[in-house]
Amino acid sequence: MLFIINDNAGPIKKAFKYWLCVDILPPPMNAAPQKRPVYLNLFQIRLPIGGMVSILHRVTGVLLVLALPLAVFLLQRSLESAAGFAQVSAWLSPWPVRVLLLLLALTFLQHLYSGIRHLLLDLDIGVDRSSSRNSAWLTLVATALSAVALGWLILA
Amino acid sequence: MKIQPQYIGSTRRGLGEWFAQRVSAVVAAAFGLYFLVALCLAPPTDLETWRAWVLGGGMRLALGLFFAATLIHAWIGMRSVFLDYLKPMSLRLVVSTATGLGLAVIALWVAALLLGAV
Amino acid sequence: MSTFRQFSIYRYDPDAGGEPRMQSYRLEIPDGSRELMLLDALGMLKAQDESLAFRRSCREGVCGSDGMNINGRNGLACITPLRSIKDPVTLRPLPGLPVIRDLIVDMTQFYNQYRAVKPWLINHEPEPEIERLQTPAERDQLDGLYECILCGCCSTACPSFWWNPDRFLGPAALLQSWRFLADSRDQATAERLDDLEDPYRLFRCHTIMNCSDVCPKNLNPTKAIGKIKAALMKRVG
Numbered sequence: 139m140l141f142i143i144n145d146n147a148g149p150i151k152k153a154f155k156y157w158l159c160v161d162i163l164p165p166p167m168n169a170a171p172q173k174r175p176v177y178l179n180l181f182q183i184r185l186p187i188g189g190m191v192s193i194l195h196r197v198t199g200v201l202l203v204l205a206l207p208l209a210v211f212l213l214q215r216s217l218e219s220a221a222g223f224a225q226v227s228a229w230l231s232p233w234p235v236r237v238l239l240l241l242l243a244l245t246f247l248q249h250l251y252s253g254i255r256h257l258l259l260d261l262d263i264g265v266d267r268s269s270s271r272n273s274a275w276l277t278l279v280a281t282a283l284s285a286v287a288l289g290w291l292i293l294a
Numbered sequence: 295m296k297i298q299p300q301y302i303g304s305t306r307r308g309l310g311e312w313f314a315q316r317v318s319a320v321v322a323a324a325f326g327l328y329f330l331v332a333l334c335l336a337p338p339t340d341l342e343t344w345r346a347w348v349l350g351g352g353m354r355l356a357l358g359l360f361f362a363a364t365l366i367h368a369w370i371g372m373r374s375v376f377l378d379y380l381k382p383m384s385l386r387l388v389v390s391t392a393t394g395l396g397l398a399v400i401a402l403w404v405a406a407l408l409l410g411a412v
Numbered sequence: 413m414s415t416f417r418q419f420s421i422y423r424y425d426p427d428a429g430g431e432p433r434m435q436s437y438r439l440e441i442p443d444g445s446r447e448l449m450l451l452d453a454l455g456m457l458k459a460q461d462e463s464l465a466f467r468r469s470c471r472e473g474v475c476g477s478d479g480m481n482i483n484g485r486n487g488l489a490c491i492t493p494l495r496s497i498k499d500p501v502t503l504r505p506l507p508g509l510p511v512i513r514d515l516i517v518d519m520t521q522f523y524n525q526y527r528a529v530k531p532w533l534i535n536h537e538p539e540p541e542i543e544r545l546q547t548p549a550e551r552d553q554l555d556g557l558y559e560c561i562l563c564g565c566c567s568t569a570c571p572s573f574w575w576n577p578d579r580f581l582g583p584a585a586l587l588q589s590w591r592f593l594a595d596s597r598d599q600a601t602a603e604r605l606d607d608l609e610d611p612y613r614l615f616r617c618h619t620i621m622n623c624s625d626v627c628p629k630n631l632n633p634t635k636a637i638g639k640i641k642a643a644l645m646k647r648v649g
Binding site: 157158196199200202203206207210213214216217219220223243246247250253254257260288291292 | 334383403
């Protein structure tokens with residue numbers, strides 16, 4: 139295969155290796171044999187609540203990365219000049235935009251809450267079945283409460 | 295007798311990335327939360343106070359740290375997503391490169407913003 | 413008088429060809445029957461339709477043969493009371509592994525990952541006459557680890573294993589990895605840790621915790637994986 143790179147490769151190949159994470163491609167022993175069906179329908183598999191929150195963490199994370207350039211753009215514009223500041227204020231004042239802002243803030247907060255949960259799990263806190271289910275629910279409750287508080291602040 | 299790991303490649307990478315992801319998370323979370331709450335409680339009303347707050351010495355440093363942490367966190371996180379879902383190496387190459395370039399542009403942009411606007 | 417239960421079961425016959433399909437069954441359960449486990453019901457269904465294929469052996473949660481996806485959740489048919497599951501009882505094979513026939517999956521990838529962690533004691537000293545001794549405290553370290561029956565319910569509930577079954581070891585193999593790392597008689601700690609430290613084998617685990625949520629033996633692979641990560645961190649300093 140094109141991308142299998144051995145250990146004594148040169149710097150360019152090493153860079154590729156880092157970039158693609160292909161350094162540990164296992165031998166084909168573990169490739170699925172024959173053509174067989176695989177059952178993997180995510181709508182039929184019942185994910186535990188922790189699994190759901192974990193997916194949510196991932197989705198919110200990707201959304202936040204996509205929102206990053208927008209945030210930097212607004213920051214730059216607003217700091218540039220009085221006209222820029224006024225322009226950003228005008229952009230952000232209609233209520234549909236405020237709703238979007240609220241959703242963005244909630245995206246950040248959900249990622250933050252589930253992130254704190256993951257950090258605690260990494261510190262071996264709450265790593266058992268019932269605590270982890272409870273903490274997963276707790277992140278959703280916290281986001282819902284934040285929605286109420288922030289909605290009042292941002293939309294009012 | 296020493297056991298030879300079969301495909302050791304450039305190991306020692308998993309742990310470093312895992313740890314960096316957590317440290318950057320703490321930095322980004324602390325500042326992000328502070329910034330969000332401050333903005334909500336006291337939205338800036340005019341350019342002067344806004345500039346004074348955001349570009350004040352301590353705040354400028356904090357923003358710099360925040361963006362550094364966020365960009366590292368975003369890079370590791372996005373790569374983790376690609377590693378999980380993108381199987382064809384060509385697709386992974388294109389998407390990884392695009393993400394890397396995108397984040398690098400944001401890094402330069404933020405650096406210019408924080409260092410240039412004296 | 414008797415009660416009836418509805419079943420919907422994943423059917424796939426490689427010889428007949430075609431796509432897998434769901435087949436409905438109706439099972440009469442005479443009143444006054446003893447408490448039935450799902451495996452008992454499957455046995456009764458097989459009496460109706462002998463083409464129905466599933467694995468089973470010990471029928472008491474020790475051999476780990478009858479792991480399956482029960483109403484969307486992985487479990488062992490033999491220790492799941494029929495009363496505890498709602499109608500229609502929907503049975504599918506363990507997710508993410510190639511289906512050989514009906515509820516029987518090809519566990520090769522799962523076993524390969526198990527083999528990859530070298531699930532045996534590595535000790536370079538000559539064998540003592542009787543046995544390698546451990547203190548009771550050292551022995552306690554293995555509780556919650558050695559009980560794994562390799563049924564595959566955890567690894568096939570793990571999204572990281574679904575996406576990378578060929579490169580991510582999966583919760584079951586990682587639990588066994590820790591079982592030998594935690595063993596006071598094992599002398600290959602450094603090599604075992606070296607072997608785990610790459611972007612896939614261990615670190616595809618994102619602490620989703622589906623594994624601990626479904627384990628029919630109530631073991632906690634996530635906790636074991638956390639201990640491996642802690643051991644790696646400690647080694648760096």
